[in-house]
Amino acid sequence: AQKVTQAQTEISVVEKEDVTLDCVYETRDTTYYLFWYKQPPSGELVFLIRRNSFDEQNEISGRYSWNFQKSTSSFNFTITASQVVDSAVYFCALSEANAGNNRKLIWGLGTSLAVNP
Amino acid sequence: DGGITQSPKYLFRKEGQNVTLSCEQNLNHDAMYWYRQDPGQGLRLIYYSQIVNDFQKGDIAEGYSVSREKKESFPLTVTSAQKNPTAFYLCASSITPPNNSPLHFGNGTRLTVT
Numbered sequence: 481a482q483k484v485t486q487a488q489t490e491i492s493v494v495e496k497e498d499v500t501l502d503c504v505y506e507t508r509d510t511t512y513y514l515f516w517y518k519q520p521p522s523g524e525l526v527f528l529i530r531r532n533s534f535d536e537q538n539e540i541s542g543r544y545s546w547n548f549q550k551s552t553s554s555f556n557f558t559i560t561a562s563q564v565v566d567s568a569v570y571f572c573a574l575s576e577a578n579a580g581n582n583r584k585l586i587w588g589l590g591t592s593l594a595v596n597p
Numbered sequence: 598d599g600g601i602t603q604s605p606k607y608l609f610r611k612e613g614q615n616v617t618l619s620c621e622q623n624l625n626h627d628a629m630y631w632y633r634q635d636p637g638q639g640l641r642l643i644y645y646s647q648i649v650n651d652f653q654k655g656d657i658a659e660g661y662s663v664s665r666e667k668k669e670s671f672p673l674t675v676t677s678a679q680k681n682p683t684a685f686y687l688c689a690s691s692i693t694p695p696n697n698s699p700l701h702f703g704n705g706t707r708l709t710v711t
Binding site: 489515517522523524525526527530571584585587588589590 | 637638639640641642645655656685687689699700701702703704705707
């Protein structure tokens with residue numbers, strides 16, 4: 481069965497600290513996609529990144545970086561030099577490419593990140 | 598500016614009343630979705646539609662109904678049959694089913710039923 485686990489329910493850091501949000505997934509499929517979304521207090525989820533299962537290169541976008549490791553079924557997200565504006569709930573999600581007509585995302589429960597000044 | 602508009606932002610209803618949540622998109626996306634978000638439970642899929650005049654039940658469709666008469670619009674009706682309707686409802690859209698493209702979300706509607 482497909483599953484996404486975000487073991488950290490809440491994380492609190494002080495501004496400028498680095499923070500890593502963990503995401504572990506389970507799937508029997510060999511082709512799949514992984515996503516990260518950010519939900520700020522305003523409520524709207526914002527897409528951050530999509531990674532397919534054949535691309536294990538790490539990605540960096542400004543202060544954000546993602547570490548995809550198929551060997552450990554993990555897709556962790558690191559924020560470097562965190563800022564107050566990074567405070568949000570972050571969701572990891574999995575989509576299997578061969579799910580047929582009933583394609584849907586499998587969501588983690590989210591990690592609430594609080595960055596304090 | 599393209600995007601998804603959900604209205605209203607806050608909605609209050611008495612128990613036993615049906616209520617319709619609006620979702621409009623001008624992104625020209627084929628697929629649209631409704632999610633429900635409860636504290637500590639993440640996102641759960643209510644209904645989705647991959648094309649006009651077609652929609653499919655998600656994981657928690659009971660007590661909800663939708664229509665997709667226009668590409669731009671995907672309203673959700675919360676009926677009196679929904680036992681715990683108080684929640685945050687999010688509408689989303691995508692170019693193709695989600696394994697190929699990211700979801701674009703609206704700002705959500707917070708429904709409170711008393």
